[in-house]
Amino acid sequence: MTSSKTPSPDADGVEIDAGLEAGLEGGRKRATINDIARLAGVSKKTVSRVxxxxxxxxDETRERIEAVIAEWGYAPDPQARGLAFRRSFLIGMIYDNPNPQYVVNMQLGLLDGIRGSGFELVVHPCDRASPTFLQDIRTFVERQKLFGVVLPPSVSEDERVAKLLREIGCEYIRIASVELDKPEHMIVGHDRLGSEAMGAYLVELGHREIGFISGLPSFRSSHERRGGFEDALNKAGLQLKPDYVVQGAYTFESGLACGEQLLAKTPRPTAIFAGNDEMAAGVLQAARRAGLQVPADVTVVGFDDFQIAQAVWPPLTTIHIPTREVGRIAAEKLIGAEAREKRDPNNTIPYLVVRESSGAPPVG
Amino acid sequence: MTSSKTPSPDADGVEIDAGLEAGLEGGRKRATINDIARLAGVSKKTVSRVxxxxxxxxDETRERIEAVIAEWGYAPDPQARGLAFRRSFLIGMIYDNPNPQYVVNMQLGLLDGIRGSGFELVVHPCDRASPTFLQDIRTFVERQKLFGVVLPPSVSEDERVAKLLREIGCEYIRIASVELDKPEHMIVGHDRLGSEAMGAYLVELGHREIGFISGLPSFRSSHERRGGFEDALNKAGLQLKPDYVVQGAYTFESGLACGEQLLAKTPRPTAIFAGNDEMAAGVLQAARRAGLQVPADVTVVGFDDFQIAQAVWPPLTTIHIPTREVGRIAAEKLIGAEAREKRDPNNTIPYLVVRESSGAPPVG
DNA sequence: CTGAAAGCGCTTACAG
DNA sequence: CTGAAAGCGCTTACAG
Structure with missing residues (x-):
C-alpha cells in the first residue's frame, strides 16, 4: 500500500549534474545546494552560510552566490535543512477555541506572519478534557520537531501546556487577554480595555441599570471582559450590581436563557452587555420573545465583532477584536521576524463599533 | 537572527549509542532506526522493511522488531523519511471557501482522516483572482514536497489547478458537487440530491409559488442546487418560473436584497428557498422588514445547516451537509486508508432538517 | 573568510 | 528473506 505511493526511483545520482541544466529548463529538477556551489565556484558550506x-x-562572494541563487530560483529544501538542524520549519497552531470565525481569522493572521519566510502552518485542534491531551501535544511537537507553536485561548491559558513546551524545548507564543507568561511568550489582547470602552459608551448613553452576561469561566477573557465593564462603571461613580450579572457560556442558547432571566428583573435593565456576539444574538431573541423592541426598549451589545454581529437584526454594537492582526504579530514574534517592519504597537487593542442595537434608555 | 534560533549542538555523535539507554530513561533522546536495529539484532534496512x-x-523477524519498536515507543522521523522518499508526510488543504464554519469543519474532517497515520495537515488559503495564484500553489506543493492535497470548492472546480497538480505529480482529491474528474480524484457532495429533497418537501407542504435565490455562479454548487430544485418541481409536474429565480451571492446582504425583490412580486411567493443559510437569514430579515411572519406568511428555507441556521429566528429548515464526514473520507482516500473501515457509502449525501421556518402556505 | 569531512535518520539500488 | 554501501540535501564541528 505504502509502496504504491512511493515515487519511483530517479535516474542515477551520478548523472544528476550532467542533466541539470536541461532538466531545469524543462522544469523537471530543482537546483540543490551542490548545483549552486558548483555554479558559483564555491563550496556548499559557503552557500549554506549565505x-x-x-x-x-x-561581500563579493555573497553577491556572486546570491546572483546564482536568484538566477536559478533556488530555495533550500526545508526537509533536508530540518533534518540537519534537528528542527523543522513548521509552526503549529494548537487550539480549542469553539468559534470558527476566530479560528479562521487566526489562521489567516498566522499565515500573514509567516508569508515569504519559508515556514508553513500545521493545525492541531485539541481537547483539554481528553485524557491524552498533553501526550497528544507532546507527540505532535516532538514527532514533527516543530519550530514553535502558537496557542490561542483558551488552551493558551493552560499552564500545563506551557510547562510541557518549556520542558521539551519548544518555542511558544500564548495569546491571551492578560499577561500570563514572560513577555517573549505573550501576545496580550487587552479584552479589559475593550470592555471598559463599551461600559463607558453605555454609561454615556445614559444607561444605569445594565445587565451583564459573562462567558465561560474557564476562559480568562470572561473575567477580563466583566472586569473592564466594572472598571468603566466605577470610573463613572457607579457600582456593578451582582444581581444584574448572570453566567452564560458564550453560546447563542446561553445568551437566550440569560437574556430572559435579565429581562424578567425589576427594574428591567435598559441595556444588556453580553460577553460575546453569539450571546448578544441570543439576547436579541429573548427580547423579541418578550415583545421588546431593540434598541427602543432595551439596548443589546456584544463583543468580538464576528460575522454574526452584522447578520442579526438589528446589527449589533460590539467590540471589534483584531484577531487576524494579533495572529500576524504572534507568528512574526515566533519566527523572530517582528522587526521586519515597524508596526503600531496598539494594533492589538480592541475598539468599539457602534451599530443599530444600541441607543439611549427609554424615557420614564 | 536565524542562528539564535538554531539549536545548540548535541554531544558528539560517536557517543550517541553509549548514552542511549540512560537518555531514553530520562526522556531525553528518541530512539532512531539504528537503535532499533541494534536492539533487535538486525540491519536497519530490515527495520525499514517492517x-x-x-x-x-x-514473520518471526518482524515480530521481534515490532516488539522492540513498541517497547521503545519508536516512530520514524518524518523528516528523514521524507528526505529519503523525496516526498513529505504533509498533506495540504488548499481552499478559498468564504465560510469559516465550512473551513473549520473540513479541517476537522481531514484531521479525522489522517489521525494516527503520521501525516499532518498544512493549510493554504488561496485567491483565484491573484496574479500569482497558480505559482503560489506550485511553490507550496513543490517546496514542501507535499504528499498530496485536498481541494474543497470552489478552488476544487478550477481545472488549471488540477492540471498543474497532475503536471508536477502531486496527488490530489477534489471535493465538489459533481464528478469533475476521474473517480480516484473525486469526492462528490451530491448537492443536487439535497436540493431536490428540499424542493419535494416544499411541494408536499402545498407550495406552488416558490422563489429561489441562487448562489454565486462561480460555484458549481449554485447550479446544482438550482438544478435539484427544478428536478423536484418537474417530478411533481410543476415548472420552475424564471421570474421567481434571482441571483444571489451566498452572503447575508445578497439574501436580504434578493428576498426583498422576491417578496415584492405578484403573486407573492409563499415560500423562498435560498441557496445557503446565510442568504436565508437575509431573507428572514427582508420578511421582517416587509412586516411578514415566518412561516405563517412565507416559508423560508436554506442549505448547509451551519451554525447560523439555528442562531436566527425562526430557526431555519435547511439541508444538512456532512462536511466533516466528507473531509474525513477525502483524507483517507488521499493517503490510501479508505479501506481501513467499511463505511456507509451514502454518508456524503446531504439530508433535510426541518425546523420552524417552514410550514404550509397561507390559506387564501 | 573558506572548505573537506562527517553526520542528521531514513530509503533505494544492488547483491547475496 | 536479509544486509552493506551509497544517497536524499542540508548543517555542524573542526581546520586552516
Missing amino acids: INQSPFVR | INQSPFVR
Missing part, C-alpha cells in the same frame, strides 16, 4: 545569513562571507 | 510493511520479512 542561506543562513552568516556574517562570515566576503 | 516500518514500510514490506512482505519480504520473516
Whole structure:
C-alpha cells in the first residue's frame, strides 16, 4: 500500500549534474545546494552560510552566490535543512477555541506572519478534557520537531501546556487577554480595555441599570471582559450590581436563557452587555420573545465583532477584536521576524463599533 | 537572527549509542532506526522493511522488531523519511471557501482522516483572482514536497489547478458537487440530491409559488442546487418560473436584497428557498422588514445547516451537509486508508432538517 | 573568510 | 528473506 505511493526511483545520482541544466529548463529538477556551489565556484558550506545569513562571507562572494541563487530560483529544501538542524520549519497552531470565525481569522493572521519566510502552518485542534491531551501535544511537537507553536485561548491559558513546551524545548507564543507568561511568550489582547470602552459608551448613553452576561469561566477573557465593564462603571461613580450579572457560556442558547432571566428583573435593565456576539444574538431573541423592541426598549451589545454581529437584526454594537492582526504579530514574534517592519504597537487593542442595537434608555 | 534560533549542538555523535539507554530513561533522546536495529539484532534496512510493511520479512523477524519498536515507543522521523522518499508526510488543504464554519469543519474532517497515520495537515488559503495564484500553489506543493492535497470548492472546480497538480505529480482529491474528474480524484457532495429533497418537501407542504435565490455562479454548487430544485418541481409536474429565480451571492446582504425583490412580486411567493443559510437569514430579515411572519406568511428555507441556521429566528429548515464526514473520507482516500473501515457509502449525501421556518402556505 | 569531512535518520539500488 | 554501501540535501564541528 505504502509502496504504491512511493515515487519511483530517479535516474542515477551520478548523472544528476550532467542533466541539470536541461532538466531545469524543462522544469523537471530543482537546483540543490551542490548545483549552486558548483555554479558559483564555491563550496556548499559557503552557500549554506549565505542561506543562513552568516556574517562570515566576503561581500563579493555573497553577491556572486546570491546572483546564482536568484538566477536559478533556488530555495533550500526545508526537509533536508530540518533534518540537519534537528528542527523543522513548521509552526503549529494548537487550539480549542469553539468559534470558527476566530479560528479562521487566526489562521489567516498566522499565515500573514509567516508569508515569504519559508515556514508553513500545521493545525492541531485539541481537547483539554481528553485524557491524552498533553501526550497528544507532546507527540505532535516532538514527532514533527516543530519550530514553535502558537496557542490561542483558551488552551493558551493552560499552564500545563506551557510547562510541557518549556520542558521539551519548544518555542511558544500564548495569546491571551492578560499577561500570563514572560513577555517573549505573550501576545496580550487587552479584552479589559475593550470592555471598559463599551461600559463607558453605555454609561454615556445614559444607561444605569445594565445587565451583564459573562462567558465561560474557564476562559480568562470572561473575567477580563466583566472586569473592564466594572472598571468603566466605577470610573463613572457607579457600582456593578451582582444581581444584574448572570453566567452564560458564550453560546447563542446561553445568551437566550440569560437574556430572559435579565429581562424578567425589576427594574428591567435598559441595556444588556453580553460577553460575546453569539450571546448578544441570543439576547436579541429573548427580547423579541418578550415583545421588546431593540434598541427602543432595551439596548443589546456584544463583543468580538464576528460575522454574526452584522447578520442579526438589528446589527449589533460590539467590540471589534483584531484577531487576524494579533495572529500576524504572534507568528512574526515566533519566527523572530517582528522587526521586519515597524508596526503600531496598539494594533492589538480592541475598539468599539457602534451599530443599530444600541441607543439611549427609554424615557420614564 | 536565524542562528539564535538554531539549536545548540548535541554531544558528539560517536557517543550517541553509549548514552542511549540512560537518555531514553530520562526522556531525553528518541530512539532512531539504528537503535532499533541494534536492539533487535538486525540491519536497519530490515527495520525499514517492517516500518514500510514490506512482505519480504520473516514473520518471526518482524515480530521481534515490532516488539522492540513498541517497547521503545519508536516512530520514524518524518523528516528523514521524507528526505529519503523525496516526498513529505504533509498533506495540504488548499481552499478559498468564504465560510469559516465550512473551513473549520473540513479541517476537522481531514484531521479525522489522517489521525494516527503520521501525516499532518498544512493549510493554504488561496485567491483565484491573484496574479500569482497558480505559482503560489506550485511553490507550496513543490517546496514542501507535499504528499498530496485536498481541494474543497470552489478552488476544487478550477481545472488549471488540477492540471498543474497532475503536471508536477502531486496527488490530489477534489471535493465538489459533481464528478469533475476521474473517480480516484473525486469526492462528490451530491448537492443536487439535497436540493431536490428540499424542493419535494416544499411541494408536499402545498407550495406552488416558490422563489429561489441562487448562489454565486462561480460555484458549481449554485447550479446544482438550482438544478435539484427544478428536478423536484418537474417530478411533481410543476415548472420552475424564471421570474421567481434571482441571483444571489451566498452572503447575508445578497439574501436580504434578493428576498426583498422576491417578496415584492405578484403573486407573492409563499415560500423562498435560498441557496445557503446565510442568504436565508437575509431573507428572514427582508420578511421582517416587509412586516411578514415566518412561516405563517412565507416559508423560508436554506442549505448547509451551519451554525447560523439555528442562531436566527425562526430557526431555519435547511439541508444538512456532512462536511466533516466528507473531509474525513477525502483524507483517507488521499493517503490510501479508505479501506481501513467499511463505511456507509451514502454518508456524503446531504439530508433535510426541518425546523420552524417552514410550514404550509397561507390559506387564501 | 573558506572548505573537506562527517553526520542528521531514513530509503533505494544492488547483491547475496 | 536479509544486509552493506551509497544517497536524499542540508548543517555542524573542526581546520586552516
